[in-house]
Amino acid sequence: MTYRLWYWPGLQGRGEFVRLPLEAAGIAYEDCARTRSVDALVENMAAGDRAPFAPPYLEHDGVRIAQVANILLYLGDRHDLAPAAPADRHWILQLQLTIADMVAEVHNIHHPVELGAYYEDQKPEAARAAQQFRTERLPKFLDHFEQAAGANPGVWLIDDRWSYADTSLFQLVEGLRYMFPRRMAALERDYPGVIAIRDAVAALPGIAAYLASDRRVPFNTTGIFRHYPELDGD
Amino acid sequence: MTYRLWYWPGLQGRGEFVRLPLEAAGIAYEDCARTRSVDALVENMAAGDRAPFAPPYLEHDGVRIAQVANILLYLGDRHDLAPAAPADRHWILQLQLTIADMVAEVHNIHHPVELGAYYEDQKPEAARAAQQFRTERLPKFLDHFEQAAGANPGVWLIDDRWSYADTSLFQLVEGLRYMFPRRMAALERDYPGVIAIRDAVAALPGIAAYLASDRRVPFNTTGIFRHYPELDGD
Missing domain, CATH: 3.40.30.10 (Glutaredoxin)
Structure with missing residues (x-):
């Protein structure tokens, strides 16, 4: 089915x-x-x-x-989109859950005080949330994922093939690049392992075809990752 | 081990x-x-x-x-703290993850704009976040868990015995009662299924012994659920 x-x-x-x-x-x-x-x-x-x-x-x-x-x-x-051995299976789920935590923090940036209201109703608060995210949380999370990438000898997060945590890490990097182009440009060189995973996912035939299709809706300011230039910074 | x-x-x-x-x-x-x-x-x-x-x-x-x-x-x-059949196993994990989402929103109330700063540095923002949480998010989440409780004929979230999602729901109710005593007092009558699970967990021999022991650290204002009277309301 x-x-x-x-x-x-x-x-x-x-x-x-x-x-x-x-x-x-x-x-x-x-x-x-x-x-x-x-x-x-x-x-x-x-x-x-x-x-x-x-x-x-x-x-x-x-x-x-x-x-x-x-x-x-x-x-x-x-x-079979992740290893079956318990230790590895739970490691990949753990990384996925940490990505989810970061995604929730990203959403919180443009809606820090009222989930049910508009960004325009909470811009000063969002600016403050973005500032601390860019300077503290973003590098802290990326440090973690870089360390995770380094714990596996190959390009992927585990073994020699992609798992669902790799496709999620790709999406995280793409979203952060859209939302914080200046900050990511300044930071990316420090995270070669994360960027290598992003590139390897983008090169998977199924993903390359998807990204070139109209099924991939462009990032926009109704999603989780939103590009508001005033929230970005070096 | x-x-x-x-x-x-x-x-x-x-x-x-x-x-x-x-x-x-x-x-x-x-x-x-x-x-x-x-x-x-x-x-x-x-x-x-x-x-x-x-x-x-x-x-x-x-x-x-x-x-x-x-x-x-x-x-x-x-x-064996949850059912093994895939549909039920994923349902319990789903409920746990939704509880985790609510817990993250609760933490965000007292740290809406700076995770790394003190509550005292973001009190006006926290007041606004608490207001919308109390009026919108809290009943929305509790509606969901009440519906989940009602989907099972017995007292528990699934089958006729407790799962880890039941102990988590207990903790959620306890935390909310500590953080928002006035709001919870006004709301609880609408959620008999949720409260029945809370009571059934509290009555488990292992939990009753734990709650009476010094291993149960009291709620306090360094945790996730924090009682700041100015954030509560009917």
């Missing part, structure tokens, strides 16, 4: 962390809210038992699975 | 979500930073490959596992 992915259309958002390994592995899926409508998403999400708190979620064989890391663990187990 | 848990001493924090199922199931563990020192934690965390981004983490059989949901999945698989 084809996987059905449900996520807000028109932005990459957290759904992109699910799309990427599906595209890289050539696994068939329907991006349901894009082929149908937002109304269909809202209706589907509320229906039945075990409604998820939020998209993205996957429907497969009568099961609904939400939360990005949970979805990736499910796909990883079924399609 | 006894599990070694590493987490900041002196506060419950995210470590508590790991302690609770260990205590409930009577699984032996050493709370290392408490028996040793913060310096020992900092030194241990930085040592070796695959250093975690942050505590808590567990050491077991030469493996280090960080990220609460990842630790709980590991413990759940080894000690």
Whole structure:
């Protein structure tokens, strides 16, 4: 059965962390809210038992699975997108969860005090959050992922092939480059292992084809990573 | 081999979500930073490959596992603290990850613009974040968990026994009661399923003994849930 992915259309958002390994592995899926409508998403999400708190979620064989890391663990187990040995399997999940933590902090930058309001209603607060993120949190997270990359002899985070944590790290770098072009330009040279993973993911045939397709929605200021020039800096 | 848990001493924090199922199931563990020192934690965390981004983490059989949901999945698989059938196993992990999302939002309330600064340096921003959390996010999350509780015929989130998501939901309610006593007093009657799980967890012999022991550090204003009266409201 084809996987059905449900996520807000028109932005990459957290759904992109699910799309990427599906595209890289050539696994068939329907991006349901894009082929149908937002109304269909809202209706589907509320229906039945075990409604998820939020998209993205996957429907497969009568099961609904939400939360990005949970979805990736499910796909990883079924399609061998991560090692099976417990220590390695939990290491990859751990990296994925740390990426998710960073993504949540990124979202918090443009919505520091009111998730339900607009960025325009919290610009001074966002400027302060961006300042400390750029100077403290961003290098701290990238240090961690660089160290993780260095713990494996090959280019990938583990073994000699990509896992779902590699495709997620690619998306993280792409998002940060879009949101903070000046800051990333200044920092990237310090993270050769992270950038090598980003480049290796971009070169995977499935990903290269995806990035060249119209299925890859461009980054924009309705997603998680948002380019507001006033929030960037060297 | 006894599990070694590493987490900041002196506060419950995210470590508590790991302690609770260990205590409930009577699984032996050493709370290392408490028996040793913060310096020992900092030194241990930085040592070796695959250093975690942050505590808590567990050491077991030469493996280090960080990220609460990842630790709980590991413990759940080894000690039968959650169902083994994939659909149910992923449902419990999904609930755990949604609890983790809420915990991150709770932390953001008292540190909305600078994670590395003090609450006292961001009080007006925290007041605004608390206001929208109390009125919008808190009921939205509790609605979700109430619906999840209602999806299972028994008192627990799944089947007829506790899982690690139940002990986490207990901790969430306890933390929210400490942080927002007025708001929770006004809201709780709307969430009988959630409160029934909280009560059932508190009555587990292992948890009752733990709560009565000095191993349960009281909530305080260095943890994630912090009681600042000015952030509460009906």
